[in-house]
Amino acid sequence: MRGWIKRRAAGKRNSEKRLDGRNPVGVAPDSVSCPQMAADRSETVIELTDTDYTYQAGSPFAAAALYGVNIRIRRGTLVGIAGGTGSGKSTLLQLLNGLLLPTGGSVRVLDHMLVPGLHKPKLNALRRRVGLSFQFPEQHLFEDTVEKDLMFGPLNFGIPREQAQAQAVEALHAMKLDESLLKRHPLTLSGGQMRKAAIASVLAAGPEILMLDEPTATLDSAARRELILLLARLCREEGRTILVVTHRIEELLEVADEWIVMHEGRAVFQGDADELGDRADELDRWGIAVPEPLKCWAEWTARLPQLAALPLPRTAQEMARRIAEAVHQSANPSSSEEEAGDLGRLEASVCATN
Amino acid sequence: MRDKLMIGRMIPTGSRIHGLDPRAKIAAMLLFTAALILSDGWLPVVALAVLAAVVLAATRIPLKTYLRAMRPLRWLMLFVFLFQWFGGTGAGNADEAVWAWTFGPVALTSSGLSEALLAVSRMALLIVFTALLTFTTAPSMLSRGVEGLIKPLARRGTGAERFSLMMRLALRFIPALLEEAQTILKAQAARGTDYEEMNLREKARLLLSLLVPVTVGAFRRAEELTTSLEARGYRIGAPRTAYRGLAWHSADTWFTLLFALLPIAALALRLTV
Numbered sequence: 001m002r003g004w005i006k007r008r009a010a011g012k013r014n015s016e017k018r019l020d021g022r023n024p025v026g027v028a029p030d031s032v033s034c035p036q037m038a039a040d041r042s043e044t045v046i047e048l049t050d051t052d053y054t055y056q057a058g059s060p061f062a063a064a065a066l067y068g069v070n071i072r073i074r075r076g077t078l079v080g081i082a083g084g085t086g087s088g089k090s091t092l093l094q095l096l097n098g099l100l101l102p103t104g105g106s107v108r109v110l111d112h113m114l115v116p117g118l119h120k121p122k123l124n125a126l127r128r129r130v131g132l133s134f135q136f137p138e139q140h141l142f143e144d145t146v147e148k149d150l151m152f153g154p155l156n157f158g159i160p161r162e163q164a165q166a167q168a169v170e171a172l173h174a175m176k177l178d179e180s181l182l183k184r185h186p187l188t189l190s191g192g193q194m195r196k197a198a199i200a201s202v203l204a205a206g207p208e209i210l211m212l213d214e215p216t217a218t219l220d221s222a223a224r225r226e227l228i229l230l231l232a233r234l235c236r237e238e239g240r241t242i243l244v245v246t247h248r249i250e251e252l253l254e255v256a257d258e259w260i261v262m263h264e265g266r267a268v269f270q271g272d273a274d275e276l277g278d279r280a281d282e283l284d285r286w287g288i289a290v291p292e293p294l295k296c297w298a299e300w301t302a303r304l305p306q307l308a309a310l311p312l313p314r315t316a317q318e319m320a321r322r323i324a325e326a327v328h329q330s331a332n333p334s335s336s337e338e339e340a341g342d343l344g345r346l347e348a349s350v351c352a353t354n
Numbered sequence: 355m356r357d358k359l360m361i362g363r364m365i366p367t368g369s370r371i372h373g374l375d376p377r378a379k380i381a382a383m384l385l386f387t388a389a390l391i392l393s394d395g396w397l398p399v400v401a402l403a404v405l406a407a408v409v410l411a412a413t414r415i416p417l418k419t420y421l422r423a424m425r426p427l428r429w430l431m432l433f434v435f436l437f438q439w440f441g442g443t444g445a446g447n448a449d450e451a452v453w454a455w456t457f458g459p460v461a462l463t464s465s466g467l468s469e470a471l472l473a474v475s476r477m478a479l480l481i482v483f484t485a486l487l488t489f490t491t492a493p494s495m496l497s498r499g500v501e502g503l504i505k506p507l508a509r510r511g512t513g514a515e516r517f518s519l520m521m522r523l524a525l526r527f528i529p530a531l532l533e534e535a536q537t538i539l540k541a542q543a544a545r546g547t548d549y550e551e552m553n554l555r556e557k558a559r560l561l562l563s564l565l566v567p568v569t570v571g572a573f574r575r576a577e578e579l580t581t582s583l584e585a586r587g588y589r590i591g592a593p594r595t596a597y598r599g600l601a602w603h604s605a606d607t608w609f610t611l612l613f614a615l616l617p618i619a620a621l622a623l624r625l626t627v
Contacts, residue, residue, distance in 0.1 A: 059419075059422070060365045060415070060416070060419050061363065061365075094540070097544055099540050099543055099544060122548065122551070123548060124546050124548045124551065127543070127544060127545070127546050127548075128546060131544070131545075132544040134537065134540070134541050134544075136537070138567070138570075138571070139534065139537045139538050139541060139567065139571075140538075140541045141567075142538055142541070142542070142563050142564065142566070142567045143563065144566070152542070152545055152546075153545035153546055156545060156546030156547055156548075157546045187567075187570060201545065202544075202545065205545065205546070
């Protein structure tokens with residue numbers, strides 16, 4: 001019963017939020033994308049309808065990976081895809097640029113329709129617009145210099161050499177990598193550089209939809225945050241649709257507009273962070289560790305009911321401020337915001353627990 | 355890529371054949387092969403085919419799966435068939451043939467056709483029986499079986515153990531390397547290498563580009579594997595208990611004896627006819 005009421009409240013919050021545009025994000029407000037992209041945002045770019053996928057279908061080794069998945073993704077959104085091991089996250093990404101074809105239902109990506117039984121479909125036009133960066137960068141980079149690797153995609157898509165070279169350099173800059181890396185062998189780069197180079201190799205072809213399979217695995221926490229903010233910038237400033245597979249929800253909480261949770265081959269959840277927060281108690285059952293910020297927010301909303309009406313804060317600072325305000329109000333209903341010193345101290349202490 | 359590679363993977367159905375000792379199954383396969391080589395003419399080959407069919411049925415694995423295992427070798431089988439028919443020994447005996455066509459130096463005869471079909475049937479039976487062994491035996495048990503069989507041959511030292519470890523690791527690496535190559539091919543496909551739109555030269559160049567990352571990957575894996583074996587106390591020649599011991603039952607004895615009769619019978623048939 002309580003869950004139902006919470007969900008109703010969440011629905012109301014969402015409809016309010018959609019009126020004023022996007023979620024708060026961890027980048028400067030003036031970096032929000034151009035108006036033309038904002039106009040396109042209602043367009044659905046990815047649509048899965050009752051999609052099934054079975055590996056080695058029809059053989060004795062057949063293994064079903066996806067069952068009846070229904071997903072819609074709008075243009076220019078940053079989507080987090082969470083799920084335990086073997087939940088079908090990576091399979092889902094591979095269906096979206098035609099590396100795998102569905103064995104049931106349909107997959108529509110931009111204006112391409114993928115259905116079972118397509119015979120030798122021409123997929124390059126789709127793959128040019130939908131880039132996929134794989135989980136292990138060392139399996140993604142295969143040329144003998146970084147430059148060749150970055151140009152591999154653009155050249156395949158028929159872009160002239162000079163332009164491909166320019167795009168490679170541009171992609172390198174977008175990933176905040178130095179041009180001196182261009183002549184290096186990809187396997188001599190550091191873990192973080194290799195990861196960024198792998199993403200740059202996808203970006204170089206200028207895809208509208210960028211998909212990344214666990215991009216932050218093997219990175220330290222500072223590099224992880226830097227990469228997430230870079231992705232958020234690509235989404236906000238350039239209007240790209242970005243799908244990120246992760247098993248650390250907290251690292252994307254700040255920037256993701258939408259969440260999809262996969263569990264045993266089914267999409268068990270699609271919604272924004274507020275709705276995800278409302279269903280935090282189910283995460284465990286879906287094989288995902290409940291992220292610390294959600295736990296902390298749930299504890300405080302249980303203590304201070306007025307917090308439950310607010311949307312889930314995306315950053316530790318925001319959470320601390322809201323909790324501090326609520327604590328202050330409940331302790332002193334009549335007082336105004338004069339006791340900023342107390343608030344500041346409380347904020348600092350909540351931040352520390354986060 | 356892995357979809358097409360059927361041999362070398364176990365299909366558990368819990369049949370009685372699955373339950374046999376791997377040593378018995380390996381010995382049976384070797385004896386069956388010997389009988390196939392010794393058999394001359396249709397009678398023994400048909401008899402062996404009937405026996406093989408009974409054993410295949412007993413594995414409870416659909417016949418379709420065995421046919422799939424034969425698929426990768428279909429061109430080789432076709433080649434053997436044509437080679438035998440056009441230039442094989444049977445082609446010369448034009449006098450015995452029911453019918454014979456001669457086109458210049460090439461003589462096509464009914465006996466040549468029969469010989470060619472016989473050669474292909476032998477090959478098919480051999481493939482099916484090898485597939486049967488790997489379909490019904492887990493790779494670890496297979497290498498234990500080989501170890502058990504060669505132990506009496508390698509009288510001293512650690513030869514048998516070394517060989518079985520080598521075989522086990524090699525078997526483990528085949529799917530791992532295939533998977534790695536497949537991932538890189540996928541990464542290339544994701545960036546626009548459409549095989550359907552490529553010519554042979556471009557395809558060859560692309561396959562060559564796999565060489566470095568897959569080799570580097572193989573060395574990395576091998577190094578990590580040896581370190582992890584050592585870190586967990588593995589030493590060649592050190593006394594070691596088995597996780598799953600081999601147990602020889604009376605069924606294994608009967609199974610092996612049955613197959614031991616085959617080459618004897620084939621030889622006897624060959625000598626008497």
